[in-house]
Amino acid sequence: MRTGSFRMNQLLKKAKTGQFKLPQFQRDFVWNEAQVALLIDSIARNYPIGSLLLLEPSPDIRLSARSIQAAMAELDDLPSEDSGDNNTPEEAQELLILDGQQRLTSIVRVLLNANPSKTYWFDLQELYESFDEERVDWIKKTNGKSKDTTRSNNRWLRADLIHEGEEQKYVIDYFLNHPDLEKDEAMNAIKRVNRIFETIRNYEVPYILLEGQEGVEAICRIFETINSTGTRLSTFDLAVARYYPDLDLRAYYEEAHRIDRTLDAFSVDGERFLQVIVLLEKNAEPSRSEQLKLGKDTIKTRWIQVTKALSRALRWAQKECGLEPRFYVGESQLVALAGVLADLDERNQERFLTEKRDQLVQWFFSNALQSGFRATNYRILMHYQSLKKLVSGEIPNDDMPIVNLDLETLVGLAKSDNRYKAVLALLRRYIPEDFFSGSKIESDNFEIHHIFPRSFGAKKQVDSIANLVPLTRESNQLLSNRNPSDYVHELANKVDIDVANQRLGLALFPIRINPQKEVEPNILSDEMYDAFLRERGTLILQKIKKVVGNRFTDNPQNED
Numbered sequence: 001m002r003t004g005s006f007r008m009n010q011l012l013k014k015a016k017t018g019q020f021k022l023p024q025f026q027r028d029f030v031w032n033e034a035q036v037a038l039l040i041d042s043i044a045r046n047y048p049i050g051s052l053l054l055l056e057p058s059p060d061i062r063l064s065a066r067s068i069q070a071a072m073a074e075l076d077d078l079p080s081e082d083s084g085d086n087n088t089p090e091e092a093q094e095l096l097i098l099d100g101q102q103r104l105t106s107i108v109r110v111l112l113n114a115n116p117s118k119t120y121w122f123d124l125q126e127l128y129e130s131f132d133e134e135r136v137d138w139i140k141k142t143n144g145k146s147k148d149t150t151r152s153n154n155r156w157l158r159a160d161l162i163h164e165g166e167e168q169k170y171v172i173d174y175f176l177n178h179p180d181l182e183k184d185e186a187m188n189a190i191k192r193v194n195r196i197f198e199t200i201r202n203y204e205v206p207y208i209l210l211e212g213q214e215g216v217e218a219i220c221r222i223f224e225t226i227n228s229t230g231t232r233l234s235t236f237d238l239a240v241a242r243y244y245p246d247l248d249l250r251a252y253y254e255e256a257h258r259i260d261r262t263l264d265a266f267s268v269d270g271e272r273f274l275q276v277i278v279l280l281e282k283n284a285e286p287s288r289s290e291q292l293k294l295g296k297d298t299i300k301t302r303w304i305q306v307t308k309a310l311s312r313a314l315r316w317a318q319k320e321c322g323l324e325p326r327f328y329v330g331e332s333q334l335v336a337l338a339g340v341l342a343d344l345d346e347r348n349q350e351r352f353l354t355e356k357r358d359q360l361v362q363w364f365f366s367n368a369l370q371s372g373f374r375a376t377n378y379r380i381l382m383h384y385q386s387l388k389k390l391v392s393g394e395i396p397n398d399d400m401p402i403v404n405l406d407l408e409t410l411v412g413l414a415k416s417d418n419r420y421k422a423v424l425a426l427l428r429r430y431i432p433e434d435f436f437s438g439s440k441i442e443s444d445n446f447e448i449h450h451i452f453p454r455s456f457g458a459k460k461q462v463d464s465i466a467n468l469v470p471l472t473r474e475s476n477q478l479l480s481n482r483n484p485s486d487y488v489h490e491l492a493n494k495v496d497i498d499v500a501n502q503r504l505g506l507a508l509f510p511i512r513i514n515p516q517k518e519v520e521p522n523i524l525s526d527e528m529y530d531a532f533l534r535e536r537g538t539l540i541l542q543k544i545k546k547v548v549g550n551r552f553t554d555n556p557q558n559e560d
Helices: 008-016 033-044 101-111 124-133 159-164 168-176 183-202 216-226 235-243 249-259 261-265 270-282 288-292 296-321 331-342 346-355 357-368 377-391 407-411 418-430 473-479 484-494 497-506 526-551
Strands: 002-007 020-023 052-056 065-067 095-099 118-123 139-143 156-158 204-211 446-450 468-472
Touching (some): 033 101, 033 139, 033 183, 095 101, 101 118, 101 159, 118 124, 124 183, 156 168, 168 183, 235 249, 235 288, 249 270, 249 296, 261 296, 270 296, 270 331, 296 331, 331 346, 331 357, 357 377, 357 418, 357 526, 407 526, 418 468, 418 526, 446 473, 468 473, 484 497
Parallel strands (some): 052 204
Antiparallel strands (some): 002 204, 118 139, 118 156, 446 468
16 A cells, blocks of 8 residues: 655646546446535645545456546646655556545546536636635536636636646736736736645645555455545445446346345345355355455356345345344345355245244344344354255254343343344334234334333433334324323223233233223333333343243353
8 A cells, every 4th residue: 555645737647648447336426516616625725635545456456447527638748747756656557546536526527627518617806806715606617618718808717727827827917907906906916816726736636545466355444444435345346346347247236126125125235145156156255355256157147046045035034033124133144044045946945944944033033132243254154054054954053152131231232232123123023913003013014113202211211122112103103202101091991901911912011901901010100111121121031032042041151
């Protein structure tokens, strides 16, 4: 990895000679005119605009690329200025833009008059009168490509003239002939505006150059660490650029999401498809390097098979484990399951999922309910090999970790904890009916309801998993911010007491309604909220224990 900076003329020259390229995974230019103007204004004020992140291709990393979205004119001679930086990439070297294409394209479009449909101008009068007011009014644009050097009685100067110092004669001419300026004031105006243009010409854009021999893992890690937008550079992005145009992997991916509602609903990442293919082809950790070693013919041959398997794995987890897009956990397990399913025909897939249902559910939750869980490539391979054993009739106890969860931990789980999402999935699966209406809860009308509303217990652990219950959208809206004691009494008055108690029991409410239609125990009040959380948390723990069986413990000393 090397760092350095480009003087503005160097940058423009490299852009004009086509050295800057966009890997195929990069999105199109999307900045609006206000963002473009703000960037140019920042450069004129010598404000930092962030570094460009560039990749130098190598034999190990060859990515298909395209030109930046700028309508460059025929190559003119641009001054060759030595920045004094011996680390500056060589003139003829192709450089792939990993981060900074919006900034670089904006600079090129303005300072090389390279916008396909517009021309940019610098308003000399505004520069003189209001530049110090931190306004961007001095940057103008007109529709269409113009060859005029000036507009509006020489007040507007075409923006691309300044990179070679060609603007000076126009600046001098405009201010010396200005009817409202004395000579001394005109000379001050000339100096002031020329100083701004000189700042733009001398501006240095920093860059970070990743050298291809550093390897895919290092490049992705560096990208994720310093990328200015926080965007993750995935292995799939690199694969898209690597195989294009012989294989349009992005088109394959988008088509899979278009025709399969499950894949689309769960926003399944393209990398998951490649990971399954690695499992099938190599029985190896589906690392970035292994994914990028896949042949394009292999991907083409396996793609439909893998797409169906991923969808089948997700649909199984949705049905049997209560998984929903809003609490998507167990990705590494589902990639492994998809790998196993892809190796079976449809009949054997159904047989496996049916006959091994209880073991698969136990396996899923015993892994998803682990603290600090991460979907690593090693874990994916371990799950895959364990499930292969299960297919052949063995019991993969080595892939059934102990679930260590006590009442205090459960009640206090943070929403960011994967165990929080896993318990939500478990509640979704094992609470099939809306306790208030009795309707079946479906994925398209399912919502999570706060038993004690935010307004009622605002200073308490209102988001505790023990305070949540699945409901239909209609009931959630109806109950809204009502006190639970209020709507439980309403439930007792609208249905038979035995029916009401059955519904409350299924929803794991730690209360019952007696023949006098009173709630027992009396814990549906603000003062009894902590007691309610403990009682309901205990019922949820019992459900977890029933699902994971002998893999459950609430004793920190009891470890596998």
